[in-house]
Amino acid sequence: xxxxxxxxHAEERCHSNxxxxxxxxxxxxxxxxxxxxxxxxxETPDGSVDKLLWRQIxxxxxxxxxxxVYHNFEDGKEYHxxx
Amino acid sequence: MSPNRRDFxxxxxxxxxxxAMGVSLPEGAAGAVPLPDGLHWQKAPCRFCGxxxxxxxxxxxxxxxxxxxxxxxxxxxxxxxxxxYHAGGILYGKDRLTHPLIRKNGVYERTSWEExxxxxxxxxxxxxxxxxxxxxxxxxxxxxxxxxxxxxxxxSNNHLEPNARLCMASAAVGLISTFGVDEPxxxxxxxxxxxxxxxxxxxxxxxxxxxxxxxxxxxxxxxxFQAGRMTYIDMATRKxxxxxxxxxYMEFVPQTDMVIANCICYQLLKNDTYDKEFVAKHTxxxxxxxxxxxxxxxxxxxxxxxxxxxxxxSGVSVGHLKMLGDLFGDPKRKVVSLWCMGLNQHTRGTAMNxxxxxxHLLAGKIGKPGSTPFSLTGQPSACGTAREVxxxxxxxxxxxxxxxxEHRKECEDLWNAVPGAINPKPGxxxxxxxxxxxxxxxxxxxxxVTNPGQSxxxxxxxxxxxxxxxxxxxxxxxxxxxxxxxxxxxxALWVEKNGVFGNSERRTxxxxxxxxxxxxxxxxxxxxxxxxxxMFEKGFKGLRDRDGNFLLAIRDESGRExxxxxxxxxxxVNVDRILYNEYRTLTTKKHKDLAPYDVLAAHHGLRWPVVxxxxxxxxxxxxxFVEGEDPFVEKGKGIQxxxxxxxxxxxxxxxxxxxxxxxxxxxxxxLWLCTGRVLEHWHTGTMTQRVRELHNxxxxxxxxxxxxxxxxxxxQDGDKIRVQSRRGAMVLPAWVRGRGMPExxxxxxxxxxxxxxxxxxxxxAYCPQSKQPDYKKCAVRVEKVV
Ligand code: SF4
Numbered sequence: 001x002x003x004x005x006x007x008x009h010a011e012e013r014c015h016s017n018x019x020x021x022x023x024x025x026x027x028x029x030x031x032x033x034x035x036x037x038x039x040x041x042x043e044t045p046d047g048s049v050d051k052l053l054w055r056q057i058x059x060x061x062x063x064x065x066x067x068x069v070y071h072n073f074e075d076g077k078e079y080h081x082x083x
Numbered sequence: 084m085s086p087n088r089r090d091f092x093x094x095x096x097x098x099x100x101x102x103a104m105g106v107s108l109p110e111g112a113a114g115a116v117p118l119p120d121g122l123h124w125q126k127a128p129c130r131f132c133g134x135x136x137x138x139x140x141x142x143x144x145x146x147x148x149x150x151x152x153x154x155x156x157x158x159x160x161x162x163x164x165x166x167x168y169h170a171g172g173i174l175y176g177k178d179r180l181t182h183p184l185i186r187k188n189g190v191y192e193r194t195s196w197e198e199x200x201x202x203x204x205x206x207x208x209x210x211x212x213x214x215x216x217x218x219x220x221x222x223x224x225x226x227x228x229x230x231x232x233x234x235x236x237x238x239s240n241n242h243l244e245p246n247a248r249l250c251m252a253s254a255a256v257g258l259i260s261t262f263g264v265d266e267p268x269x270x271x272x273x274x275x276x277x278x279x280x281x282x283x284x285x286x287x288x289x290x291x292x293x294x295x296x297x298x299x300x301x302x303x304x305x306x307x308f309q310a311g312r313m314t315y316i317d318m319a320t321r322k323x324x325x326x327x328x329x330x331x332y333m334e335f336v337p338q339t340d341m342v343i344a345n346c347i348c349y350q351l352l353k354n355d356t357y358d359k360e361f362v363a364k365h366t367x368x369x370x371x372x373x374x375x376x377x378x379x380x381x382x383x384x385x386x387x388x389x390x391x392x393x394x395x396x397s398g399v400s401v402g403h404l405k406m407l408g409d410l411f412g413d414p415k416r417k418v419v420s421l422w423c424m425g426l427n428q429h430t431r432g433t434a435m436n437x438x439x440x441x442x443h444l445l446a447g448k449i450g451k452p453g454s455t456p457f458s459l460t461g462q463p464s465a466c467g468t469a470r471e472v473x474x475x476x477x478x479x480x481x482x483x484x485x486x487x488x489e490h491r492k493e494c495e496d497l498w499n500a501v502p503g504a505i506n507p508k509p510g511x512x513x514x515x516x517x518x519x520x521x522x523x524x525x526x527x528x529x530x531x532v533t534n535p536g537q538s539x540x541x542x543x544x545x546x547x548x549x550x551x552x553x554x555x556x557x558x559x560x561x562x563x564x565x566x567x568x569x570x571x572x573x574x575a576l577w578v579e580k581n582g583v584f585g586n587s588e589r590r591t592x593x594x595x596x597x598x599x600x601x602x603x604x605x606x607x608x609x610x611x612x613x614x615x616x617x618m619f620e621k622g623f624k625g626l627r628d629r630d631g632n633f634l635l636a637i638r639d640e641s642g643r644e645x646x647x648x649x650x651x652x653x654x655x656v657n658v659d660r661i662l663y664n665e666y667r668t669l670t671t672k673k674h675k676d677l678a679p680y681d682v683l684a685a686h687h688g689l690r691w692p693v694v695x696x697x698x699x700x701x702x703x704x705x706x707x708f709v710e711g712e713d714p715f716v717e718k719g720k721g722i723q724x725x726x727x728x729x730x731x732x733x734x735x736x737x738x739x740x741x742x743x744x745x746x747x748x749x750x751x752x753x754l755w756l757c758t759g760r761v762l763e764h765w766h767t768g769t770m771t772q773r774v775r776e777l778h779n780x781x782x783x784x785x786x787x788x789x790x791x792x793x794x795x796x797x798x799q800d801g802d803k804i805r806v807q808s809r810r811g812a813m814v815l816p817a818w819v820r821g822r823g824m825p826e827x828x829x830x831x832x833x834x835x836x837x838x839x840x841x842x843x844x845x846x847x848a849y850c851p852q853s854k855q856p857d858y859k860k861c862a863v864r865v866e867k868v869v
Pocket of ligand 1: 129
């Protein structure tokens, strides 16, 4: 179950609409809302679904960009540092 | 995933997002994370940045299994950033170095500690005058202190440098040239009392996130009518996460921060809004060459920095420059200036530090709650070890200098070293040291707690031939530097050993070992002690004291020597306590008094000078040079800059002219390149790249563009871009609407990624006073790679 947190930046006029859409999504928890950005946590069944979800968020009307600030997928493959 | 684990991960994710937005947790949130029973908790400072947050380390079954913010630590009061929360994970990367290795015929072979020590001791003895140690601001205080003793009195060559030369040297020389002594006089509480913060080329939201939150949370919590007065001004050459929370962003042409500071001073004098009483009582003026000047001559010097001239040079609007002048001229404003690498990694870094002090001194905005210039530190003990212990080529402990006969004698006496053991000639500063190593003028180097194979500027030049020299590297994971070494030694890391760090605000923090290092990894203090003792056994004269005994002997309270060079003995003794208490005696003569080890152990950090009051209680100093707070300020003085070299208790206001950078964009190389760090990774990523969550959040380096530049160049996110300078090239993926936005005509590349060594591209020109190189400005061109 990958768990991630992101900061969603949206145009001011669309802010509340974007907030509403995010709030209504079962895989998304809105953690904090400021005037210019929305902090969310996403939890999805696997790594391909989370990337799809981020693309959907990015495509929401008024969203200018997303920042991934935290990502964990420890039920996936063991992490090996690649030098 | 277990429910507890899932909750923990979710909470980490929430905290990371809140930190990224500049919002702190509700009180006690960290403690609300469900934790397994049966943990033993103990305090430590965070292993990473110079903010120096306190963490509580949870140990179970001999492993660190949890980390939370220390609610009793005055720095962070329980809050940590994403790196801090994952500090425990750095111990458990899969490729920890666990055995000594020696390169034979191009292949690393496992060897014993005995053989490794023998090989190193023989190599040093064969050419001790040309052997060096290169360490860092991540050395603990006892590690740095023992190395100083070994190189300065044992090998008598002064070739000891920390990587702090690359990050803090300009700050140190700036403070010494203005106030006569190193280290900031202000404290973090000033962020709780100021109404204005100005960052000078500093992305504190990512580099000092907990301090950023401390101010931004306060600002956000105020009702609107009060919040209006709280102002955050971000002056920079790149929009960053810090900018997102700024009220005003001022973009300036690289290097013209010098012009802006001088323009503020110009306005203070022109508008007659400078603090006349403060200036008359506490300052004097000096020209760039060090000669005395008066206020009128300084006024004339500033004529080159009128609003119009400064605006034309810096690109900052006249309105914004005027606003800065008015703000500093307003006696009611309480202003904190913050800076870090943006000012220090600058070919006029020392001058730029002086200029910020000029502004605050003229405005009288120093030594008052909420008003201070404050140089932030990058590394956890750049202040405590590199600067205070004095692990620089010219320095001796606690502000002493190798060139000063009295200082040499004080150290030789304490160490019982043979008179004259300390060489009066400074060793090589970092760039010189690596140039000399490349040229074979220095034949041996022991690198500890740092990774110059990735972090040195102009790598092709400065690391040339390193694999042909006698290079020893003590580290915890394979790095770009271990790959060049003849001998690799596995080190204990963070809470696998005892330690003492000193942070940005003069706070010294002690911790005890919490878990054993893996397999054969051993403390750096022990490694040096074991090599030095082997040299002593083999008859190396430099390691004999005045009585013919071992110079680095570790002695118990009765003076009996402990055989601490034997690992089995070392493990049973707190050698840190002995070394630290010995070092402490050198701090008490220079107004940098540190608390005794056992007092530190009982506290969550104490800011020096720490002295005992009449009741016997040890008191820390919040603001230095301020009567009533600093015990060394005489009664009735109010403010006393007692470190002043002239003995007049006055700080120096320097006439420092703008000097253009040594390399600027031209037709062939039309863009500026700025390099730097990211929130998730600690410097070269040696530790944080091993923490899955941090690696996944920021796996690889990138080259960041302004969207309009990208558009003109036909560059999109993910395109492979070759960044080429006169020195080298690196191919990186493009990031256009990324975390930051460089100015038009410039690109930004972080240096954490060992697969993308951007320092093959950077310039190694340095500040003439501090010898600190400029990683923030050089000229490059870019091209798409198909
Ligand atoms: S701000 Fe610095 S010291 Fe504090 S938790 Fe983060 S990395 Fe550690």
